Every structure is written in C-alpha cells, then in structure tokens.
Amino acid sequence: xxxxxxxxxxxxxxxxxxxxxxxxxxxxxxxxxxxxxxxxxxxxxxxxxxxxxxxxxxxxxxxxxxxxxxxxxxxxxxxxxxxxxxxxxxxxxxxxxxxxxxxxxxxxxxxxxxxxxxxxxxxxxxxxxxxxxxxxxxxxxxxxxxxxxxxxxxxxxxxxxxxxxxxxxxxxxxxxxxxxxxxxxxxxxxxxxxxxxxxxxxxxxxxxxxxxxxxxxxxxxxxxxxxxxxxxxxxxxxxxxxxxxxxxxxxxxxxxxxxxxxxxxxxxxxxxxxxxxxxxxxxxxxxxxxxxxxxxxxxxxxxxxxxxxxxxxxxxxxxxxxxxxxxxxxxxxxxxxxxxxxxxxxxxxxxxxxxxxxxxxxxxxxxxxxx
Amino acid sequence: xxxxxxxxxxxxxxxxxxxxxxxxxxxxxxxxxxxxxxxxxxxxxxxxxxxxxxxxxxxxxxxxxxxxxxxxxxxxxxxxxxxxxxxxxxxxxxxxxxxxxxxxxxxxxxxxxxxxxxxxxxxxxxxxxxxxxxxxxxxxxxxxxxxxxxxxxxxxxxxxxxxxxxxxxxxxxxxxxxxxxxxxxxxxxxxxxxxxxxxxxxxxxxxxxxxxxxxxxxxxxxxxxxxxxxxxxxxxxxxxxxxxxxxxxxxxxxxxxxxxxxxxxxxxxxxxxxxxxxxxxxxxxxxxx
Numbered sequence: 001x002x003x004x005x006x007x008x009x010x011x012x013x014x015x016x017x018x019x020x021x022x023x024x025x026x027x028x029x030x031x032x033x034x035x036x037x038x039x040x041x042x043x044x045x046x047x048x049x050x051x052x053x054x055x056x057x058x059x060x061x062x063x064x065x066x067x068x069x070x071x072x073x074x075x076x077x078x079x080x081x082x083x084x085x086x087x088x089x090x091x092x093x094x095x096x097x098x099x100x101x102x103x104x105x106x107x108x109x110x111x112x113x114x115x116x117x118x119x120x121x122x123x124x125x126x127x128x129x130x131x132x133x134x135x136x137x138x139x140x141x142x143x144x145x146x147x148x149x150x151x152x153x154x155x156x157x158x159x160x161x162x163x164x165x166x167x168x169x170x171x172x173x174x175x176x177x178x179x180x181x182x183x184x185x186x187x188x189x190x191x192x193x194x195x196x197x198x199x200x201x202x203x204x205x206x207x208x209x210x211x212x213x214x215x216x217x218x219x220x221x222x223x224x225x226x227x228x229x230x231x232x233x234x235x236x237x238x239x240x241x242x243x244x245x246x247x248x249x250x251x252x253x254x255x256x257x258x259x260x261x262x263x264x265x266x267x268x269x270x271x272x273x274x275x276x277x278x279x280x281x282x283x284x285x286x287x288x289x290x291x292x293x294x295x296x297x298x299x300x301x302x303x304x305x306x307x308x309x310x311x312x313x314x315x316x317x318x319x320x321x322x323x324x325x326x327x328x329x330x331x332x333x334x335x336x337x338x339x340x341x342x343x344x345x346x347x348x349x350x351x352x353x354x355x356x357x358x359x360x361x362x363x364x365x366x367x368x369x370x371x
Numbered sequence: 372x373x374x375x376x377x378x379x380x381x382x383x384x385x386x387x388x389x390x391x392x393x394x395x396x397x398x399x400x401x402x403x404x405x406x407x408x409x410x411x412x413x414x415x416x417x418x419x420x421x422x423x424x425x426x427x428x429x430x431x432x433x434x435x436x437x438x439x440x441x442x443x444x445x446x447x448x449x450x451x452x453x454x455x456x457x458x459x460x461x462x463x464x465x466x467x468x469x470x471x472x473x474x475x476x477x478x479x480x481x482x483x484x485x486x487x488x489x490x491x492x493x494x495x496x497x498x499x500x501x502x503x504x505x506x507x508x509x510x511x512x513x514x515x516x517x518x519x520x521x522x523x524x525x526x527x528x529x530x531x532x533x534x535x536x537x538x539x540x541x542x543x544x545x546x547x548x549x550x551x552x553x554x555x556x557x558x559x560x561x562x563x564x565x566x567x568x569x570x571x572x573x574x575x576x577x578x579x580x581x582x583x584x585x586x587x588x589x590x591x592x593x594x595x596x597x598x599x600x601x602x603x604x605x606x607x608x609x610x611x612x613x614x615x616x617x618x619x620x621x622x623x624x625x626x627x628x629x630x631x632x633x634x635x636x637x638x639x640x641x642x643x644x645x646x647x648x649x650x651x652x653x654x655x656x657x658x659x660x
Contacts, residue, residue, distance in 0.1 A: 052553050073559040085554035089572035098568075102559030146558070 002063030002153035002186055003028050004049070009058035011044055011210075018044050019210045022058075026203075029184040035197040036207035037233070042190045043158065045207075049188060050156055051075050063153055073102070078147040079156040082163065084139045086131035092142050093118075093127040099150045117145045137168045144179070157189040161196065173199060194234045198222065206230045223289075224360065228367040231287050231360070237324060239287045242332035243364065248280035255286050255361075259331025267307050270356055275371045284370065285362040290324065292358035293336035295344070296351040305356045313348050327352065409433060409628035416624050432625035436633060440626055442613050443602045449630055452610035456590060456637075458521050459606055463528040464585040470529070471536025471581060472574065476566050478537070479544040480552050490541060496534030501594045504531075512599060519601035527599060528589045535588075536581050543577040544570065579648040587638045607634050 004026040011019040019041045026032050034042040047053040049060060051072035059068040067075050078099065086095050093114050100110045118124045121141045131139060140160060147155055157176070161169045177200055180187055191197055197204050198218045206213045206221060206229075214226035225231035231239040244255040247266075253276055258264040267286075269276070276284075302308050311327040311334070318324075323342050327334045336352060344350060361370045408416055409432050411425040438448035478490050508527060509518070517523030547570065555569045571578075596606040605613070611634050615627045 050553075050557060052556070072553075072557045073561075075557075077557070079554065079557050081550040081554055083548060083550045085548065085550040087551065087555070087569055089569075098555075098560075099558035102564065150558075 003061075004154055004186060004188070005061040006045075006049070007059045007061070009045065009048060009055045009060070011041070011048065011053070012056045017210060019048075019055075022210075022212055024205060024212065024215060026186060026188070029186055031180050031187045031189065031200055031202045033189045033191060033197040033201035033204050034207060035191055035194055035204060035233075036213075038192060040207040041210040042192075042207050046079075046156055046158055046188060046190045049154075050077060050079050075154075076150075076152050077154045077156060078150050078152040079158065080140075080143045080147050080160045082159040084131075084143040084160075084163075086134075086139055086142055086146075088131055091128050091130055092123065092134070092145075095131070095142055096146045096149045099146060103150070113149050113151075117149045120148070121145045136164050137172060140164065140172055141175075144176075148183075153186065155185055155187045157187065159191055160189075161191070162193070176200060195236065198234070204234075206233060208233075223358065224369065225287070226369050228285055228287070228362050231362070235289065237290050237335045237337070239289055240293075240332075240334040241285050241287050241362075242329070242334070243283055244286045244330075246276065246279045246282060246284050246361075248277070253277070253280065255284070257286075257330030257332060262312075262328060262331035265309060265330030267309065267354065267356075269359075270305050273361075273371050276361060279361075279363075279370065283364040285364055285367065287360045287362060288334070288354060289358055290335045290337040292355040293327070293334060294353050294355075295336075295338055295342060296353045300353065302353060307354050307356060309352050309354055310349060311352055313344055313346055313350055316344060316346055405628045405632050409625050409632060411625055413621070413623055413625055432623070433629040433633070435623070436614070436626045436630035440614055440623075440630065441617060441620075442610050443605075449607060449610055449614070449633055452605050452607045453633070455521060455604060455610075456607040459524045459528065460586060460589045463525045463532065463589050464582055466525070467529045467532035467536045467585055468578065468581045470533060471540045472571060472578075473566065474533070474537040475540025475542075475544045476570055478541045479547070480549070480565070490537070493534050493537050496531065497538065501531075505594070505598055508595075509599065518599065519604060521600075521604045523599055524595060524604065524606065527595045528592065531595070532585050532588065535584060539577055539581050539584070540574070543574065547573070576648060579645050583641055583645060583648075586641055590638055 006022055006024045009019055009022040010017070022045060024032065034045060036042050044053060048055050051067070051070065055068065059066060061067065062075065062077070086092075087098065090098065096114045096117055097110050100113060105113075114127070115124075118127055121144060123138065123141050123145060126134060126138055126142070131142070134142065143160070160176070161172055164172060173196060176189075179185070180200070189196075189200060197206075198221075201218055203215065203217055204221045205215045206226075208229055214221055214230045216224075216226075221230060221234055225234065225239065228241055231241060242257060243259075244257045244267075247254050247256050252271060253269045253273075255267045255269065256264065257267075296308055300308070309329055311329045313325060314328055314333070315326040316323060317326070318340065320340065322340050323338050325336045325338055325342070325344060327336055338344075362368060363370055404421055407424060408421060410428055410430065411419075412427055412429055412431070415426060436449055438450055439446050440448045442449065442452070474493070478486050512518045512523045512526070515523070515526070517526060551569055552565055555565045560568055591608060592606070593608040593612070596609045597612070600606065600609060611630055614630050
C-alpha cells in the first residue's frame with residue numbers, strides 16, 4: 001500500500017475546463033471518497049489517477065514515484081468499474097487470474113492467489129462459472145476479487161454499488177468497509193451517493209464544477225460544511241439553511257428572521273464566534289441540521305447553548321426510525337428529526353429546542369462558512 | 372367474438388403460408404431444372420421437356436464436368452479450378468476478416484483525430500463499382516509482379532473486401548462496452564492483448580457474418596477473376612464460363628448444369644451450416660451499432 005499525491009491537477013477538453021487545480025494528498029491506508037453531482041469531474045479525476053486520461057496540467061505521485069506519464073498497466077493501481085467489466089469469455093477464475101497472467105506471474109503463484117482471493121470474498125463455489133451466470137452481487141465480488149489478486153498499491157472504485165438493488169447495496173457497502181479495515185488498503189472511491197461517502201470514507205472530497213468544495217473527514221464535512229453547497233449536498237435530509245439578519249446588542253449577537261407575514265423570530269447566539277462580529281447588521285445564511293432541533297418538554301429550561309423556539313408545524317413525515325417534521329420558523333422552512341413516536345399534529349404550534357453548538361453561519365454573498 | 376377473431380387469424384395464417392410456399396417453389400424451380408437436367412443424357416434434353424424427370428438416369432455429366440470437360444488446353448474438368456478457388460478464398464477471407472477486426476478495434480477504441488473521416492473513406496470502397504478499379508489494379512499487380520497469379524487474386528479480393536469487413540467490425544465494436552477494454556488495459560493487456568484476449572473471443576457472431584459474406588462474395592466473384600488471372604490461376608467462376616461458352620463442338624447442357632451446380636455447392640453448404648448465425652449476427656451489428 002502507498003500514499004497518493006495529486007498535485008495541481010487540471011483537465012480541459014478543448015475550451016471546457018473540467019478540473020480546476022486539484023491538489024489532494026492521501027496517506028497510506030486512507031479511504032478517500034470523491035463525491036458530487038454528475039458532471040462535477042469526479043470520474044475524470046479518477047480516470048486521471050488510473051492513467052486512462054492524461055491531465056492537462058499537474059502531476060501524480062504514488063508512493064513518492066511520479067506516475068504522471070506512466071502507462072495504466074504499469075502504475076500498480078487496480079480499478080473496480082461501475083459495470084464490473086468482467087470479461088464475458090472467461091470463467092470467474094480466469095477473470096481473477098487475468099491481471100496476473102498479463103504480468104507473467106508464475107502459474108503456481110497465480111493459482112494460489114486466485115484461491116486465497118476467492119476464499120476471502122467467499123466466491124470459491126463460483127470459480128468455474130462465466131460472468132453471465134452470476135447475480136449482480138456476485139459479479140461485484142468477482143470484480144473486487146480481480147482487483148485484489150494483483151495486490152496493487154492503490155485501489156480505485158468507480159461507483160461500484162450503483163448497479164445493485166437497495167438491499168444489496170447496503171450489504172456490499174459493509175463488505176467494502178470491512179475489506180478496507182482488513183487490508184488497510186489505500187482506496188479512492190467515486191460516488192454520487194452522499195451516504196456511501198459518509199459511511200465509507202476516512203476523508204471526503206466534495207466536488208462541484210471541477211473544483212473541490214471541501215476536503216475533510218466525514219465529521220467535518222457533515223458538521224462544518226465549507227459552503228452552502230456542501231451543506232445542502234451532504235446529509236439526508238439536507239441541512240436547513242435560512243437567511244437571517246445578524247444583530248448585535250450590548251455585546252451579544254442574535255439572528256433575526258422574518259419573512260412575509262410570519263411572526264419575527266430572534267435567536268440569541270452564545271458568545272464565542274468572534275468572526276461573526278464583522279457581520280453585525282448584515283445578512284447571513286444560518287444552517288442547522290435536522291437532528292439539532294428537538295421537541296421541548298413542558299417547562300424545559302434551556303442550557304446555555306440551547307434556545308427555545310416556537311414554530312408552526314406544517315408536515316409530519318414518519319420514516320420508521322425517526323419522524324421528520326417540517327416547521328415554519330420565522331417564515332423559513334426547517335426540517336427537524338424527532339423521535340419516531342412523537343405526538344404532534346400538522347397545522348399546530350409547538351415549542352422546540354435548537355442546539356446552537358450545531359449552528360453554522362455562511363456569508364450571504366460568497367456562501368462560504370464564517371468561522 | 373373471440374372465436375371469429377381467431378378464425379380470421381387462422382385464415383390469414385393459411386393465406387400467408389400458401390404465398391410463402393408458392394414463392395419458395397418459384398425460387399426452387401431453377402434448382403430443380405438444373406438438377407433434373409444434369410442427370411439426363413444430352414439427347415433427352417434436346418428432344419424432351421426441360422421440366423420432365425430423366426427417363427434414363429445418369430451421373431455421367433457430373434463426372435465429365437468434374438474431371439474431363441474441356442476448359443483450358445487440357446481436358447481437365449472443373450477440378451483444378453475448384454482447387455484454385457479454394458486457394459484464393461481461404462486466405463483472402465482469413466486475411467480480410469483479421470484486418471477488418473483490427474481496423475474495427477482501432478477505429479472504435481482509439482479516439483484519434485480523423486478516425487471518422489478515415490472510416491468514411493474506407494466506406495467509399497463499398498460503393499466503388501468493380502469496373503472502375505480494373506485498370507489501376509492491373510497496373511498495381513503488374514508492378515508487384517503478381518499479375519496472373521493466385522496470390523494476385525488473393526490481394527485484390529482482400530483489398531476489395533476490407534471496406535465491408537471494417538464496416539462489420541467497427542459497428543460491432545462500437546457497441547462493445549468500453550469499460551471492458553479499459554479494464555483490460557489496466558490489467559496489463561497491450562494493444563494486441565486486448566484484441567486477442569478480450570475483443571475477438573466475444574466476436575463470434577460478427578466473425579461468422581464476415582466469413583460468410585466474404586466467402587460468398589469472393590467465391591462468386593467473376594470480373595477480377597476474368598481480368599487478373601491466366602489459364603493456370605482461373606477461379607472456378609471463370610472456368611465455368613469457359614466451359615459453358617466454349618465454341619467448339621456440341622453444347623453439352625447436362626454437363627453445364629452439373630458444372631454450375633458444383634460451383635454453387637460450397638456457398639450453399641456455408642449458408643446451410645451457419646445461415647442462422649448470419650441473420651443473428653447482422654442484427655447484432657446493425658441494431659446496437
């Protein structure tokens with residue numbers, strides 16, 4: 001296994017720039033997930049790492065070796081494709097053996113490697129079958145097996161779960177995570193599914209328009225999104241975002257929200273965020289996750305980091321594990337994640353507690369995180 | 372209601388089969404005439420009716436056509452020319468199919484500048500009438516020292532077939548999943564490795580189409596054969612023409628019928644053996660490409 005450095009990678013197709021100056025350093029054993037909407041450049045970046053496309057500018061280093069000009073087959077990288085790309089004319093065993101055969105690995109070693117990989121992935125009973133005789137999940141395992149057999153320095157996964165049905169996708173996600181823990185392999189994984197990104201990654205690169213919007217741990221990306229795009233993209237339901245006026249009276253700051261005819265709501269902020277002071281009197285975008293809003297008990301006294309807010313309940317959406325409640329706070333829609341058996345009715349008023357430690361503010365113009 | 376509907380359906384079925392049967396008989400008529408008359412003595416053909424069965428069955432005309440009819444200087448029958456045709460067809464089909472596969476692979480898997488223009492230019496060969504290339508080709512063969520030889524005819528047929536074989540393979544490979552090729556490249560397969568280990572083993576339908584197409588075309592090809600061969604390298608079609616058109620002596624129609632049938636046997640066999648793959652493969656190439 002090895003470290004990977006992407007240094008100032010740029011890619012243009014003619015006049016269209018699809019990747020703008022991307023630099024990401026990956027330590028040995030890291031699991032990097034590239035996530036973003038379609039067309040964000042994540043697949044292009046992966047193809048550049050694989051060597052299937054050349055960067056217009058920039059370089060790549062794998063374990064300290066410059067591989068920018070190295071042929072894909074000489075990079076010591078293996079890749080699991082979205083369509084699995086199993087060779088239809090070969091049996092499962094031959095498929096797994098193929099990269100070794102191409103590298104002129106000795107026959108006895110090849111057989112040994114196929115056996116151990118098949119055992120690891122529990123596909124020993126499938127070795128003599130052709131790909132068309134396999135289910136989607138089995139094909140996926142074989143594709144991973146073929147990547148493992150080579151024992152490369154780096155694994156690439158290109159949306160490997162997107163062709164599987166929902167249940168199998170969850171199972172395989174766990175399998176991949178287990179595999180990463182067992183092999184402590186360095187992995188780059190592309191997906192458009194933010195939940196996959198959150199669950200698998202040691203670090204996430206959220207991309208949009210060929211630019212890395214944020215590079216951070218799942219915790220950072222989820223709780224301290226670098227901008228409103230990341231805040232809206234990561235997490236389901238998405239982070240609640242609302243425009244608010246930042247007001248300051250005698251030293252303490254408060255968010256002031258009022259849209260249309262709705263009653264004005266004022267949320268006093270706890271002291272601490274000094275960067276916000278520069279925004280007093282200006283508009284900011286306040287962001288709060290659905291789980292940071294909870295139902296207030298009768299007569300609850302809020303902690304210093306909590307605020308009570310009265311809100312109008314618009315819609316109640318039970319999901320089974322919890323119930324999502326859409327609220328109107330000062331004219332803005334907020335979604336709260338509440339207990340599954342919460343006793344609320346739509347079109348009524350209720351009192352909620354907002355956890356201000358989870359509140360973030362963004363610049364209303366640049367949409368970047370403040371602080 | 373449902374009954375009358377199915378009755379109507381059945382009636383239209385019967386009508387359909389009647390028409391098909393009639394057309395099949397119509398198309399089989401010449402074959403019948405050939406076979407029947409090739410098994411009669413010459414007198415019976417001249418005195419009797421072409422449709423009648425032989426009264427005096429004989430295989431003599433077949434033997435004559437095969438081994439003793441006068442075609443060139445020697446009374447050799449069609450046999451040596453039959454062999455010539457095989458010597459031309461087998462390498463010409465093999466070479467044009469392989470190069471077609473190689474062209475299709477390059478045109479679809481390597482996105483180079485001008486790939487489409489090059490393909491369009493190659494397609495042009497499909498539409499060029501044979502007659503136009505006769506003189507330049509004669510010149511070329513002369514320069515190469517291949518005039519009047521079997522090798523020369525192989526060369527001509529390969530060149531003329533490349534447009535078709537490239538078209539077939541290009542359309543087939545255009546629908547081939549690109550991830551398979553990329554995967555093989557990452558797994559360490561080189562330029563020919565990808566073609567040999569990944570593409571060709573998955574190309575059975577289009578290989579069959581190409582082989583049948585090229586085999587029938589080259590086997591039945593007459594103009595190049597007549598223009599670029601001499602009496603030693605005549606293909607079967609030219610020899611048959613000489614047999615039928617020989618101006619000396621009586622016209623032995625029974626021998627002509629037998630000879631024509633002999634010439635048609637290989638293509639008939641190829642169709643009967645692999646005809647269903649032909650239709651299937653053509654569909655695969657055209658629908659997905």
